[in-house]
Amino acid sequence: MDEKGIKKQVHLAHFVHDAKRCIAIVFPYDTLLIAAAKKAGAKWSVTHKRWYLSNTPDTLREIFAAFKGVAWVEMEALRKKQDILPTDPPNVPRKTGPNSPARQVPATQITPEPPELNAAQVLALEAMRCKLEVARYSPQTINTYLSATKKFFQYFASKHPIDIDTKDIERYQHYLASERKVSNSYLNQVVNAVRYYYKEVLGDAHRVKFIERPRGERKLPKVLSEEKVTALLNAVDNLKHKCILMLIYSAGLRLGELLALERTDIIPERKQVLVRGGKGCKDRVTLLSDRILALLTEYLQVYTPRTYLFESPEGGMYSATSVQMVFKRAKKKAGITAPATVHTLRHSFATHLLENGTDLRYIQTLLGHASSKTTEIYTHVSTKAIGKIRSPLDNLDLG
Structure with a gap:
């Protein structure tokens, strides 16, 4: 449809629903506009009699795409930060002033909302x-x-x-x-x-061109000892969850790399895991341990995922949040109080390889580091190597 011929119009406004920031799409009853709202992913609030979407970075793009050629999208209320309260019907101004029934909140408890984008x-x-x-x-x-x-x-x-x-x-x-x-x-x-x-x-x-960067920080990665990794993995009973954590540790995977693995990326005959499109859009191969291979074989027979190696109950890619929760529960059950995240398993993989004598160049390849300097950080973490160094004080013949 020619944009000059568009006569319908919808209005966007801020809207709080179930204590969450949303965007309301306000318009008179019209089947075409309702269809467009549904296309954008909007839901109808029976209580508040309006269509709304969660306020995310993608929301405006989805609304504009759905209403393109159907109606003009008017955003003045969004820019001016005019809210529609959950209890206000559309186009009814909000009550303000000292006699307003709304609960008064001390200014010190108010977190200012960031301004809307123009x-x-x-x-x-x-x-x-x-x-x-x-x-x-x-x-x-x-x-x-x-x-x-x-x-x-x-x-x-x-x-x-x-x-x-x-x-x-x-x-x-x-x-x-x-x-x-x-x-x-x-x-x-x-x-x-x-x-x-x-x-x-x-x-x-x-x-x-001349924007300066901050001076680089040199923070050592957090690492778990072999004993703590053992305790962590033994704390997991669920077959799928155990496979996830063991594969991350045994292959030195990033969380996103694990989630993107497909069934065909496991290569048993070569004992390799193919990591496609890792950081920097680079493919690489890493280790597939005998122990995880046996566990994965059992897992595939029980769960039979279709595409991804680990899938959600509804199908499709498993969520990062789920893996993080699995790790958090295992860490607590294992009694590990040291700060650690899922990514700590990758750091531990590299450090334990180094401590067991693996050449730094091979570790760089397995991790997919573009620069050897990135991998060299693990030489500063290896406590076994440091423990073998004798302090000069111990060489002194002191009385």
Whole structure:
């Protein structure tokens, strides 16, 4: 349909439903508009008599796509942060003032909502998403870049992305470092994201050419001893869960790599695991231990996954949250109080290989590190190697 011929209009507004931030789509009864709302994934609230969606980074894109050629999408209430209360019917102004029945909340307990993006910023984020997807960045990297860029735009809520200059970017960096006191790794994420937007999306490399990065932090990875890994794995009774944790540790996998594994990526005859599209979109092969192979054989007979090696009950890829919960429960049951995450198993894999005499170059290949410097960090973690070094004090003949 020609956009000039579109006469229907829907209004978007903030909406709180079940204590969650949502976006309401307000329009008079119309079967075409209802169909478009459903296409966007909106749900109908019987209580509040309106269509709504959870407020996520993708929500506006989904709404615009669903209503394209059907109706104009009016966003003024979103930009002005005008809310529709759960108890307010559409188009009825909110009651305010000292006599309002709403409970008064002390100002110290109020967390200010970040400002909404203006229309130009919404379009800029969508263009950035498309560019990242075409460049085949991983979903995790895409989400990280978009989240960092969205917060960057929110800091300059009234500005068009083109009007944000180098000094503005440096001012935002200073705000994050001095007021928010964020970590160096997060500051690096922001620099990467903002640089990508202006260099790759807008084609303006000069604007971000001289943006400085924070000084690199040298944090040693957290590692569990072989005894603690044993206790952790023995604490898991569920066959599927045990396979997941054992495979991560035995092959040195990242969580995302484990979730993306397909049945055909297990190569028993070569005792290899094929990791497709790992970090940096690189394929690699890593170890398939005899012990995990026997367990996987039993698992495949019991669970019979179709595509992915580990699938959700509904089918499709298993969720990262589920794996993290499995690890957390096992850690607690094993009585491990040291800080550790699922990724700690990958660090432990590398450290234990090094302690058992595996050459650092092979470990680099198994982990998929582009640089040997990244792998060398494990030489600083190996307590066995350090334990073999004799202190010069012990060589002194002291009385």
